[in-house]
Amino acid sequence: MQTDGRMRYTRNNYINYERSGHVHIFDRLKSMLLGLNRPQSTATAESADKTSITATTTDQTPSINQTEALILVHHLDADGHELQAPEMIAGYVGDEIHLPDVNIAGYHLVHIDGLTRWFTAPQARLILTYERQAGQPIWAYAYDIDQRQLIGLPTMMRGPLGTPYQVAAPTVAGFKLLRSVGDVTGEYTTSSKTVLFFYRNQNWxxxxxxxxxxxxxxxxxxxxxxxxxxxxxxxxxxxxxxxxxxxxxxxxxxxxxxxxxxxxxxxxxxxxxxxxxxxLPKLPLSYRTRDQRQVQQTGIVSFVPGKQVHTYIEPYGRYLTTVADGEKVILTERLVDDNRVVWYQVKNRGYLPGRYLTGLEPHGVGL
Incomplete structure (x- = not known):
């Protein structure tokens, strides 16, 4: 049997295919099929993902006979492009049609054209049309980099999966844009993304x-x-x-x-x-040093992933600089105060509480 001049199929191929268990009842369309006994009728059903599916049919109830029947099923996007290879459903005129259970990643079914409940002719075509699912949102935030606060409402962008996006920096009255963090261009995916825009007062x-x-x-x-x-x-x-x-x-x-x-x-x-x-404020006596000695060690800063922690000119003193989480540092001094808080001096970078260090090597030195 020739269909569309492109592929040749035999009845036995597709009868065996159907009986082998590879053809499944399209359960979510059962309620819709019950209303397809009238010619020129239209039925609608709602899928599990709340998408409205429409179906058009032009069949009448046929008499059952032994005429072989074959339906070619196309899966198309909204622009008419094939999303996967066409499928074949075989049977006899008058038999009930069992639709294949199709799940195309990133798409949901929105329309069925040529749907019938029974095989009504030796050859027929069924067209399933799908719509691209929406990707997860892209969130954009505007921050005052100096005051460390939001200076506008967050904005959200959405679009179909796989389509490109571009986030434009919002205009904030009285502020100038300094930089952004995050992907300002890309494609919508199944994961949400965040873009941060940092601003400074335009008079500063x-x-x-x-x-x-x-x-x-x-x-x-x-x-x-x-x-x-x-x-x-x-x-x-x-x-x-x-x-x-x-x-x-x-x-x-x-x-x-x-x-x-x-x-x-x-x-x-x-x-x-x-x-x-x-x-400077005088430190309480309980913060005086009890045990202070020189060490020759390395350690790894353990703070918040992707963040930095302050070091101090002296324990409980003013900030000196910062070290990044995961950074390997050289330690030159260890001290303990009367509250048994351990401090380490990071070479050329001030003091850091011992709770922010891990992986001390050589192990056991200065413990």
């Missing part, structure tokens, strides 16, 4: 994380943001008082400001930097 030229101290030179007011000329803060800072700073900002105009708390800024002209030990 340069910033520096500052964890030092400043001493007030002259009585000064506190302002709500760098460059402000008026303030609602009633309390003024007194001459000689000392404050911890968290951020230093140089504005485009050239002046520099220090942050001493949430929305609390003072101009550099009113302060002087100080690193004097007399200005």
């Amino acid at each position: 030229r340069q910033t520096d994380l500052s964890t030092g101290f400043v001493q007030i030179r002259h009585r000064t007011r506190v302002f709500p943001y760098p460059g402000a000329t008026t303030t609602n803060y009633l309390t003024a800072l007194q001459q000689g008082s000392v404050y911890k700073t968290y951020l230093r900002v140089q504005l485009n105009a050239g002046d520099t400001w220090y942050n001493i708390g949430d929305n609390q800024w003072i101009p550099e002209a009113q302060v002087q930097l100080t690193n004097g030990d007399q200005l």
Whole structure:
């Protein structure tokens, strides 16, 4: 038997194929098939994934005879392209049709054309049309890199699996884009993705994380943001008082400001930097060193994957720098305080609590 001039099949091939158990009842269409006894009728059913499936049929109930029948089943996408090789269903005119159970990864069935409940002719064609499933979303976030906070609502993009996407950086009033982290281009997949866009206040030229101290030179007011000329803060800072700073900002105009708390800024002209030990808070006696000795070891930083942990100029002192999780470091000193907290000195990089180190080698040294 010749079909479409492309492939030759025999009745025995497909009768054996059907009887061998490789043809399955398309269970989710049973309820739809019950309504296909009338000519020119249309039935709809809802699949397990809540997708509406439509089917068109033009058959009447045939009389059963021994005429061999063959149906060619095509699986097409919305553009008419074959998604897999056509399948054949064999039987006799008047027999009930058993549709193959087809599951094409990344697609769901949306339309059936030429569907009948019985074999009605020696040769027929059935066309199943599928729609591309939607990929997982791409999320985009806008962050103020200095204040470490969101500066806009997150946005989400979705599209069909396998299709390309491109995330554009949102425009945020009063801010300039610095950089992005994450794939701004790619394809929709079965996994969601995140893109982070980092911004800086457009009036800020340069910033520096500052964890030092400043001493007030002259009585000064506190302002709500760098460059402000008026303030609602009633309390003024007194001459000689000392404050911890968290951020230093140089504005485009050239002046520099220090942050001493949430929305609390003072101009550099009113302060002087100080690193004097007399200005640092005195450590409780329980934090004094009990056991201090030199070591020659290596260790691996164990923090949060992909993150960095601060080191300190001295135990419980000011931040010095950072080391990355998983980084192998050289250790030159070990000490213990009265609370039995262990500290290690990382070569040329300050002190780090022992709880952030693992894989100490040589093993047992300095324990």
